[in-house]
Amino acid sequence: MLKRAAAIAGVLVLTISGVATAATHQPGQDRTDRSLIVGGTLAALSEAPWAIALTSTRSSDSSGRWCGGALVRPNKVLTAAHCMTKPIGTYTAVQGRAELLDTRGGRTSGISNVWIHPGYDTKLNRNDFAVLTLSTPITGVPLIALETNPKADRKGAVPTVFGWGDTQNTGPSDTFHKLAVPDLGDATCLGNPEYVGNGYAAANNICAGYLNGGRDACQGDSGGPLVLNGRLLGTVSWGKGCAEKGYPGVYAEIAPAAKALKAQFTQ
Numbered sequence: 001m002l003k004r005a006a007a008i009a010g011v012l013v014l015t016i017s018g019v020a021t022a023a024t025h026q027p028g029q030d031r032t033d034r035s036l037i038v039g040g041t042l043a044a045l046s047e048a049p050w051a052i053a054l055t056s057t058r059s060s061d062s063s064g065r066w067c068g069g070a071l072v073r074p075n076k077v078l079t080a081a082h083c084m085t086k087p088i089g090t091y092t093a094v095q096g097r098a099e100l101l102d103t104r105g106g107r108t109s110g111i112s113n114v115w116i117h118p119g120y121d122t123k124l125n126r127n128d129f130a131v132l133t134l135s136t137p138i139t140g141v142p143l144i145a146l147e148t149n150p151k152a153d154r155k156g157a158v159p160t161v162f163g164w165g166d167t168q169n170t171g172p173s174d175t176f177h178k179l180a181v182p183d184l185g186d187a188t189c190l191g192n193p194e195y196v197g198n199g200y201a202a203a204n205n206i207c208a209g210y211l212n213g214g215r216d217a218c219q220g221d222s223g224g225p226l227v228l229n230g231r232l233l234g235t236v237s238w239g240k241g242c243a244e245k246g247y248p249g250v251y252a253e254i255a256p257a258a259k260a261l262k263a264q265f266t267q
Protein backbone atom coordinates (compact mmCIF):
# COMPACT_ATOMS: atom_id res chain seq x y z
CA MET A 1 0.00 0.00 0.00
CA LEU A 2 2.72 2.44 0.99
CA LYS A 3 4.74 1.50 -2.07
CA ARG A 4 1.77 2.17 -4.28
CA ALA A 5 1.12 5.48 -2.55
CA ALA A 6 4.75 6.41 -3.01
CA ALA A 7 4.58 5.61 -6.71
CA ILE A 8 1.44 7.71 -7.04
CA ALA A 9 3.04 10.56 -5.14
CA GLY A 10 6.03 10.37 -7.47
CA VAL A 11 3.74 11.04 -10.40
CA LEU A 12 2.36 14.11 -8.66
CA VAL A 13 5.81 15.52 -8.04
CA LEU A 14 6.56 15.15 -11.75
CA THR A 15 3.30 16.86 -12.65
CA ILE A 16 4.10 19.72 -10.33
CA SER A 17 7.70 20.12 -11.40
CA GLY A 18 6.50 20.09 -15.01
CA VAL A 19 4.49 23.14 -14.17
CA ALA A 20 7.24 24.49 -12.00
CA THR A 21 10.02 24.71 -14.57
CA ALA A 22 8.50 27.00 -17.16
CA ALA A 23 9.30 30.54 -16.05
CA THR A 24 12.13 32.36 -14.34
CA HIS A 25 11.99 33.81 -10.86
CA GLN A 26 10.85 37.40 -10.60
CA PRO A 27 12.03 38.91 -7.37
CA GLY A 28 9.60 41.16 -5.57
CA GLN A 29 10.50 44.74 -4.81
CA ASP A 30 10.67 44.07 -1.09
CA ARG A 31 12.95 41.07 -1.30
CA THR A 32 16.06 41.50 0.81
CA ASP A 33 19.07 39.28 1.54
CA ARG A 34 17.57 38.49 4.89
CA SER A 35 14.28 37.18 3.59
CA LEU A 36 13.16 33.63 4.36
CA ILE A 37 10.57 31.09 2.95
CA VAL A 38 10.73 33.35 -0.09
CA GLY A 39 10.38 36.89 1.20
CA GLY A 40 9.25 36.00 4.74
CA THR A 41 10.77 36.59 8.16
CA LEU A 42 12.15 34.50 11.00
CA ALA A 43 9.48 32.89 13.15
CA ALA A 44 9.74 32.09 16.86
CA LEU A 45 9.04 28.48 17.75
CA SER A 46 6.69 29.75 20.47
CA GLU A 47 4.43 31.22 17.77
CA ALA A 48 3.94 27.85 16.17
CA PRO A 49 4.93 25.08 18.58
CA TRP A 50 2.81 22.64 16.56
CA ALA A 51 4.89 23.19 13.42
CA ILE A 52 6.71 20.06 12.33
CA ALA A 53 9.72 19.69 10.07
CA LEU A 54 9.64 16.36 8.28
CA THR A 55 13.13 15.23 7.42
CA SER A 56 14.24 12.26 5.35
CA THR A 57 17.61 10.56 5.23
CA ARG A 58 17.01 10.42 1.46
CA SER A 59 16.67 14.20 1.15
CA SER A 60 19.27 15.89 -1.03
CA ASP A 61 19.38 18.75 1.48
CA SER A 62 22.22 18.36 4.00
CA SER A 63 19.86 19.07 6.89
CA GLY A 64 17.56 16.27 5.77
CA ARG A 65 14.82 18.86 5.17
CA TRP A 66 12.02 17.33 3.19
CA CYS A 67 8.57 18.75 4.01
CA GLY A 68 6.53 20.55 6.64
CA GLY A 69 3.65 19.36 8.76
CA ALA A 70 1.45 20.18 11.74
CA LEU A 71 1.03 18.39 15.07
CA VAL A 72 -2.70 17.71 15.34
CA ARG A 73 -2.54 15.06 18.08
CA PRO A 74 0.46 14.09 20.25
CA ASN A 75 0.98 11.14 17.91
CA LYS A 76 -0.41 12.52 14.61
CA VAL A 77 1.10 14.86 12.04
CA LEU A 78 -0.81 16.25 9.09
CA THR A 79 1.32 16.77 5.98
CA ALA A 80 0.99 16.61 2.18
CA ALA A 81 0.33 13.32 0.38
CA HIS A 82 2.85 14.31 -2.30
CA CYS A 83 5.58 14.33 0.38
CA MET A 84 5.20 10.59 0.88
CA THR A 85 7.60 9.41 -1.82
CA LYS A 86 10.35 7.95 0.39
CA PRO A 87 10.43 4.76 2.48
CA ILE A 88 8.71 5.26 5.84
CA GLY A 89 11.89 4.40 7.76
CA THR A 90 13.74 7.37 6.27
CA TYR A 91 11.46 9.98 7.88
CA THR A 92 11.81 11.85 11.15
CA ALA A 93 9.29 14.35 12.51
CA VAL A 94 11.08 17.23 14.26
CA GLN A 95 9.35 19.64 16.65
CA GLY A 96 10.84 22.69 18.35
CA ARG A 97 14.00 23.07 16.28
CA ALA A 98 14.48 26.49 14.68
CA GLU A 99 17.60 25.55 12.70
CA LEU A 100 17.52 22.06 11.30
CA LEU A 101 21.31 21.84 11.14
CA ASP A 102 21.53 22.48 14.90
CA THR A 103 20.30 19.14 16.19
CA ARG A 104 20.69 19.97 19.89
CA GLY A 105 17.21 21.39 20.48
CA GLY A 106 13.76 20.04 19.81
CA ARG A 107 12.11 16.67 19.86
CA THR A 108 12.02 13.97 17.24
CA SER A 109 10.06 10.86 16.36
CA GLY A 110 10.07 8.21 13.71
CA ILE A 111 6.92 7.45 11.69
CA SER A 112 5.08 4.19 12.29
CA ASN A 113 2.19 4.59 9.83
CA VAL A 114 1.25 6.68 6.81
CA TRP A 115 -2.36 7.30 5.75
CA ILE A 116 -2.94 8.97 2.38
CA HIS A 117 -6.30 10.62 1.77
CA PRO A 118 -8.28 8.19 -0.43
CA GLY A 119 -9.39 11.14 -2.57
CA TYR A 120 -5.80 12.15 -3.28
CA ASP A 121 -5.74 12.80 -6.98
CA THR A 122 -2.30 13.05 -8.53
CA LYS A 123 -3.54 14.44 -11.86
CA LEU A 124 -5.65 17.19 -10.36
CA ASN A 125 -3.60 17.51 -7.15
CA ARG A 126 -6.73 17.30 -5.03
CA ASN A 127 -6.82 16.19 -1.38
CA ASP A 128 -3.07 16.45 -1.02
CA PHE A 129 -3.18 15.21 2.58
CA ALA A 130 -1.37 12.53 4.56
CA VAL A 131 -1.71 11.73 8.27
CA LEU A 132 1.41 10.30 9.87
CA THR A 133 1.45 8.32 13.11
CA LEU A 134 4.45 9.04 15.33
CA SER A 135 6.25 6.13 16.95
CA THR A 136 7.13 8.41 19.90
CA PRO A 137 4.25 10.80 20.69
CA ILE A 138 5.28 14.43 21.21
CA THR A 139 3.44 15.25 24.41
CA GLY A 140 3.02 18.53 26.26
CA VAL A 141 3.12 20.57 23.06
CA PRO A 142 0.13 22.73 21.99
CA LEU A 143 -1.74 21.13 19.09
CA ILE A 144 -3.38 22.98 16.22
CA ALA A 145 -7.08 22.58 15.50
CA LEU A 146 -8.48 22.13 12.00
CA GLU A 147 -10.63 24.81 10.39
CA THR A 148 -13.96 23.18 9.61
CA ASN A 149 -15.79 26.12 8.05
CA PRO A 150 -15.39 26.25 4.24
CA LYS A 151 -16.22 29.97 4.41
CA ALA A 152 -12.96 30.64 6.23
CA ASP A 153 -11.29 30.58 2.78
CA ARG A 154 -12.36 34.01 1.63
CA LYS A 155 -10.70 36.74 -0.33
CA GLY A 156 -9.15 39.36 1.96
CA ALA A 157 -8.31 37.06 4.87
CA VAL A 158 -4.58 37.05 5.68
CA PRO A 159 -3.38 33.67 6.92
CA THR A 160 0.26 32.94 7.76
CA VAL A 161 2.37 30.14 6.30
CA PHE A 162 5.20 28.57 8.33
CA GLY A 163 8.10 26.44 7.16
CA TRP A 164 11.75 25.55 6.79
CA GLY A 165 11.67 25.53 2.97
CA ASP A 166 13.65 27.08 0.14
CA THR A 167 14.39 30.79 0.18
CA GLN A 168 15.74 30.88 -3.38
CA ASN A 169 19.10 31.97 -2.00
CA THR A 170 17.63 34.94 -0.19
CA GLY A 171 18.39 33.57 3.28
CA PRO A 172 19.08 30.45 5.37
CA SER A 173 16.61 27.92 4.04
CA ASP A 174 16.73 25.38 6.84
CA THR A 175 15.59 27.93 9.42
CA PHE A 176 12.04 28.31 10.69
CA HIS A 177 10.24 31.19 9.06
CA LYS A 178 6.81 32.64 8.37
CA LEU A 179 5.03 34.76 5.83
CA ALA A 180 1.62 36.43 5.83
CA VAL A 181 -0.03 35.49 2.54
CA PRO A 182 -3.25 37.28 1.56
CA ASP A 183 -6.06 34.96 0.48
CA LEU A 184 -6.56 36.06 -3.12
CA GLY A 185 -9.84 34.20 -3.57
CA ASP A 186 -10.50 31.22 -5.83
CA ALA A 187 -11.31 33.40 -8.85
CA THR A 188 -7.68 34.56 -9.01
CA CYS A 189 -6.25 31.06 -9.45
CA LEU A 190 -9.21 30.01 -11.62
CA GLY A 191 -8.28 32.91 -13.89
CA ASN A 192 -4.92 31.31 -14.58
CA PRO A 193 -5.24 28.64 -17.32
CA GLU A 194 -2.12 26.82 -16.13
CA TYR A 195 -3.53 26.56 -12.64
CA VAL A 196 -6.86 25.32 -13.98
CA GLY A 197 -4.95 22.78 -16.08
CA ASN A 198 -3.08 21.66 -12.99
CA GLY A 199 -6.40 21.01 -11.24
CA TYR A 200 -7.03 24.08 -9.11
CA ALA A 201 -10.51 23.66 -7.58
CA ALA A 202 -12.45 26.27 -5.60
CA ALA A 203 -13.85 23.64 -3.24
CA ASN A 204 -10.50 22.03 -2.45
CA ASN A 205 -7.87 24.73 -2.75
CA ILE A 206 -6.84 28.09 -1.39
CA CYS A 207 -5.15 30.65 -3.64
CA ALA A 208 -2.85 32.80 -1.53
CA GLY A 209 0.19 34.98 -1.93
CA TYR A 210 1.32 37.96 -3.98
CA LEU A 211 0.50 38.44 -7.65
CA ASN A 212 3.51 40.71 -8.09
CA GLY A 213 5.79 37.92 -6.89
CA GLY A 214 8.66 37.95 -4.44
CA ARG A 215 6.93 36.30 -1.50
CA ASP A 216 5.68 32.72 -1.38
CA ALA A 217 6.03 29.27 0.14
CA CYS A 218 8.51 27.09 -1.74
CA GLN A 219 10.02 23.61 -2.07
CA GLY A 220 10.48 22.05 1.35
CA ASP A 221 7.50 23.93 2.78
CA SER A 222 5.02 21.40 1.36
CA GLY A 223 2.63 19.90 3.86
CA GLY A 224 3.34 22.79 6.22
CA PRO A 225 0.70 24.88 7.97
CA LEU A 226 -1.30 27.81 6.61
CA VAL A 227 -2.89 29.29 9.74
CA LEU A 228 -5.79 31.69 10.25
CA ASN A 229 -7.23 32.66 13.65
CA GLY A 230 -5.24 29.91 15.36
CA ARG A 231 -6.68 27.18 13.16
CA LEU A 232 -5.23 25.17 10.31
CA LEU A 233 -6.80 26.66 7.18
CA GLY A 234 -4.65 24.81 4.66
CA THR A 235 -1.42 23.01 3.93
CA VAL A 236 1.26 23.97 1.39
CA SER A 237 0.55 22.03 -1.82
CA TRP A 238 1.87 23.45 -5.09
CA GLY A 239 2.65 26.43 -7.30
CA LYS A 240 4.45 27.27 -10.49
CA GLY A 241 8.01 27.82 -9.33
CA CYS A 242 8.04 29.96 -6.21
CA ALA A 243 7.23 33.63 -5.77
CA GLU A 244 6.83 34.17 -9.51
CA LYS A 245 4.84 37.10 -10.74
CA GLY A 246 1.28 36.00 -11.57
CA TYR A 247 1.65 32.58 -9.89
CA PRO A 248 0.56 32.57 -6.24
CA GLY A 249 0.79 29.62 -3.89
CA VAL A 250 -1.83 26.88 -3.94
CA TYR A 251 -2.81 25.30 -0.63
CA ALA A 252 -4.90 22.22 0.09
CA GLU A 253 -8.04 23.42 1.89
CA ILE A 254 -8.66 21.67 5.20
CA ALA A 255 -12.37 22.37 5.83
CA PRO A 256 -13.88 20.12 3.12
CA ALA A 257 -11.56 17.28 4.21
CA ALA A 258 -11.74 17.91 7.97
CA LYS A 259 -14.12 15.05 8.71
CA ALA A 260 -12.04 12.46 6.87
CA LEU A 261 -8.84 13.79 8.44
CA LYS A 262 -10.20 13.82 11.99
CA ALA A 263 -11.37 10.24 11.60
CA GLN A 264 -7.67 9.35 11.26
CA PHE A 265 -6.60 11.20 14.39
CA THR A 266 -8.03 8.51 16.63
CA GLN A 267 -6.65 5.59 14.65
Ligand code: ARG
Nearest residue numbers: 217219220221222238239249
Ligand atom coordinates in the same frame (compact mmCIF):
# COMPACT_ATOMS: atom_id res chain seq x y z
N1 ARG B 1 5.60 21.26 -3.86
C1 ARG B 1 6.47 21.99 -3.00
C2 ARG B 1 7.08 21.06 -1.95
O1 ARG B 1 7.08 19.88 -2.16
C3 ARG B 1 5.86 23.20 -2.38
C4 ARG B 1 5.08 23.98 -3.33
C5 ARG B 1 4.68 25.29 -2.85
N2 ARG B 1 4.99 26.18 -3.91
C6 ARG B 1 4.61 27.44 -3.95
N3 ARG B 1 5.02 28.14 -4.94
N4 ARG B 1 3.84 27.95 -3.03
O2 ARG B 1 7.70 21.47 -1.00
